[in-house]
Amino acid sequence: MTPRRRRMMFVVLILLAVAGATMLLLTALKQNLQYSVVPSDVYTGKAPLDRVFRLGGMVEQGSVKREPGSMLVQFDVTDYSHEVTVQYSGVLPDLFREGQGVVVRGKLQPSVDGHQLLIAEEVLAKHDEKYMPPDVAAGLKKAHDARRSAAEAPTSSASPSTSVTHH
Amino acid sequence: MNWVWFHKLASPPSAYVFALRLRPWLFWISVIMMLWAAYEGLFVVPPDYQQKDAFRIAYVHIPAASLSLMVYSMMAIAAAIGVIWRMKLAHAVAAACALPGAILTALALITGSIWGRPMWGAWWAWDARLTSELILFFLYLGYMTLRASFDDIGRADRASAILAIVGVVNVPIVRYSVVWWNSLHQGQTLSVFGESKMDSSMITPLLVMMLAFLMFFGAALCDGLRAEILRRERNASWLTDLKAK
Numbered sequence: 001m002t003p004r005r006r007r008m009m010f011v012v013l014i015l016l017a018v019a020g021a022t023m024l025l026l027t028a029l030k031q032n033l034q035y036s037v038v039p040s041d042v043y044t045g046k047a048p049l050d051r052v053f054r055l056g057g058m059v060e061q062g063s064v065k066r067e068p069g070s071m072l073v074q075f076d077v078t079d080y081s082h083e084v085t086v087q088y089s090g091v092l093p094d095l096f097r098e099g100q101g102v103v104v105r106g107k108l109q110p111s112v113d114g115h116q117l118l119i120a121e122e123v124l125a126k127h128d129e130k131y132m133p134p135d136v137a138a139g140l141k142k143a144h145d146a147r148r149s150a151a152e153a154p155t156s157s158a159s160p161s162t163s164v165t166h167h
Numbered sequence: 168m169n170w171v172w173f174h175k176l177a178s179p180p181s182a183y184v185f186a187l188r189l190r191p192w193l194f195w196i197s198v199i200m201m202l203w204a205a206y207e208g209l210f211v212v213p214p215d216y217q218q219k220d221a222f223r224i225a226y227v228h229i230p231a232a233s234l235s236l237m238v239y240s241m242m243a244i245a246a247a248i249g250v251i252w253r254m255k256l257a258h259a260v261a262a263a264c265a266l267p268g269a270i271l272t273a274l275a276l277i278t279g280s281i282w283g284r285p286m287w288g289a290w291w292a293w294d295a296r297l298t299s300e301l302i303l304f305f306l307y308l309g310y311m312t313l314r315a316s317f318d319d320i321g322r323a324d325r326a327s328a329i330l331a332i333v334g335v336v337n338v339p340i341v342r343y344s345v346v347w348w349n350s351l352h353q354g355q356t357l358s359v360f361g362e363s364k365m366d367s368s369m370i371t372p373l374l375v376m377m378l379a380f381l382m383f384f385g386a387a388l389c390d391g392l393r394a395e396i397l398r399r400e401r402n403a404s405w406l407t408d409l410k411a412k
Contacts, residue, residue: 007251011332018333022340026347034349035294056349093288095217103351124287127218129353131225132366137216 036103038079042116049108055084055118056103056126064098077102077118084108088120101126177256180405183396186389193389197382200375207372215369224282226373229356230380232275235303236338238268238384242310243335246328258324259399261331262314263391267384269307276300287351295344296352303341306334320399 001009026033036056041047047055060076060083067073071090075098076083086104096102106120132140175181208226215222242264249257279297280290291297310330317323345354357363363370400406 004251004253007253011247011250014329014332015335018336022336026340030348033295035292035351036349038349091288093286094221095286096288122289124289124292124351126351127286127353128364129356130364131215131218131222131356131369133213133368134216135213136366136368
């Protein structure tokens with residue numbers, strides 16, 4: 001083995017060892033590296049009951065209720081399978097609205113007939129990685145709504161073409 | 168294959184002259200592109216549908232962040248070449264990458280923080296993307312500190328090369344952090360092989376800005392490399408010849 005080959009092996013071995021060690025470490029810490037848990041985790045007992053944690057999900061449409069004359073706001077956070085009601089008193093970020101992704105930090109209250117309530121200390125808004133002008137977004141939403149209403153109201157003319165895919 | 172040109176370029180005198188000649192081209196073209204892209208990004212491109220004008224900071228944040236990873240990879244590759252082939256110029260390239268890389272990483276962290284405050288509602292979050300980018304910043308700082316702690320350049324080269332190579336493990340972690348874990352940070356916008364998630368009316372200034380950042384880094388690398396060569400070859404006769412010309 002020439003010295004150059006030996007040095008090459010040395011570099012490759014270092015890289016493999018460090019990459020392997022890091023992979024093991026990250027796998028071991030997988031749960032701790034999650035920034036937030038989802039509402040379903042709260043119902044399956046994966047969320048801590050006795051301390052503060054972060055819950056991530058969507059603000060349920062039509063669920064935001066504000067207490068007149070105070071900073072108190074209540075809304076449901078959903079992952080489209082379970083939801084947790086959140087109460088928060090404070091300033092909300094600009095992007096907060098119904099249908100928006102949020103991460104709230106707070107503590108669960110003892111549940112009343114299976115319904116979970118979380119008192120939040122902090123509410124952060126998430127945004128996605130898509131960027132587009134308002135008119136493009138409006139166009140996309142219109143097309144999406146049109147497709148949805150077409151799917152929800154099945155007409156006899158639409159069915160023959162869809163049945164072809166089953167063959 | 169004929170490698171004569173490569174060996175010639177890899178000799179300190181020709182690399183020095185090459186960097187000196189290349190630098191003004193890279194610098195001035197990048198300045199022009201940067202000015203154009205900044206004007207387009209700030210005034211011409213339409214506002215985003217949900218973030219309004221706040222999204223415009225992406226025209227600095229994305230180029231800085233993506234280049235911070237690219238520069239680290241380059242530094243690690245140069246360091247590995249330096250170790251394996253005992254090539255001093257490769258070590259000089261790696262050493263010259265560190266400071267621009269650290270500045271780019273700091274720029275990505277600072278612009279991200281300024282962006283995060285109004286949009287997320289927080290200056291900082293300990294999510295996987297932000298934390299791994301902060302580790303990248305510390306790797307650059309550690310690399311520079313380690314180099315500075317040796318009097319002998321050869322020993323500084325070898326020791327810091329190991330750190331650069333070990334630290335490259337962090338690069339895919341930063342890149343895929345938003346895929347592997349739940350994070351506050353959004354996913355990847357630009358995609359080389361798939362479709363990018365930015366509307367076509369907004370994307371051109373971003374791509375031009377990324378190219379401008381890359382060329383600006385190239386100009387900084389030319390300067391850094393020349394400084395490294397001067398430090399290593401300060402007693403060489405070719406420098407006295409060059410000065411006399």
